[in-house]
Amino acid sequence: MRESTAAGVVLASGAGTRVGAALNKVYLPVAGRRVVAWSLDAFAAAPGIGVLVLVIRPEDEPLAEEVLAGLSVPAEIVPGGPTRQASELNALRHLGSRIADGTVDSVLLHDGARPLVTPELIAAVLERTREDGGAVPGMAADDVVAMAGPDTVAGPLPGAIRVQTPQGFRAEPLLAAYEQAAAEGFLGTDTASCMERFSALPVRWVPGSAENVKITYPHDLAVAERLLLR
Numbered sequence: 001m002r003e004s005t006a007a008g009v010v011l012a013s014g015a016g017t018r019v020g021a022a023l024n025k026v027y028l029p030v031a032g033r034r035v036v037a038w039s040l041d042a043f044a045a046a047p048g049i050g051v052l053v054l055v056i057r058p059e060d061e062p063l064a065e066e067v068l069a070g071l072s073v074p075a076e077i078v079p080g081g082p083t084r085q086a087s088e089l090n091a092l093r094h095l096g097s098r099i100a101d102g103t104v105d106s107v108l109l110h111d112g113a114r115p116l117v118t119p120e121l122i123a124a125v126l127e128r129t130r131e132d133g134g135a136v137p138g139m140a141a142d143d144v145v146a147m148a149g150p151d152t153v154a155g156p157l158p159g160a161i162r163v164q165t166p167q168g169f170r171a172e173p174l175l176a177a178y179e180q181a182a183a184e185g186f187l188g189t190d191t192a193s194c195m196e197r198f199s200a201l202p203v204r205w206v207p208g209s210a211e212n213v214k215i216t217y218p219h220d221l222a223v224a225e226r227l228l229l230r
């Protein structure tokens, strides 16, 4: 019987304009390494991840090669698309034959701009993905989260969670959902939003980590630097 494995897909093909740097934010230095190198390392160390894919902007290829040269396991480079959704679809199509023959049974998609993901969180998402079909890390909000009207508070959103990555799904329905989303021109905010719309799989949530910050603004870099150097 053929062995199945999980694929980790690290997304590094966004522009990251809100950080205000000339360089794609995932290649900025943080705690002595480039941002994306930290999450690639976490995936390389996570149990059960047998395939690693880095989705890049073609113009970043030299930087991506430099990062991958320092990695302990090989990773496959895939060109991204104009949107997050298109980049994810490119990665899934790249894995297509391995998804079809069952070699890759689960795929975990991760923001390259979340350098503090740990092998333990990756393993927890993968375990829940294998059990139920889909899983994302979530953080219950400490404050009240409310719907905003134009200039008023329109009511609390009880039970809201802040969703992080990696987001894991059973590979075959994931690829099918992305093909359908592309055919219908759907643009989701994240992998889970596409799966909620185009698959019957439940999207479970597992406890995320307060430290699994996403680098969006310049101050996030300072926070990540402190946490990584600790």
Ligand SMILES: C[C@](O)(CO)[C@H](O)COP(=O)(O)O
Pocket: 014, 084, 111, 113, 162, 163, 164, 165, 189, 190, 191, 214
């Ligand atoms: C997927 C995500 O990390 C969930 O919180 C988030 O939506 C990514 O946002 P970005 O603007 O694409 O970095």
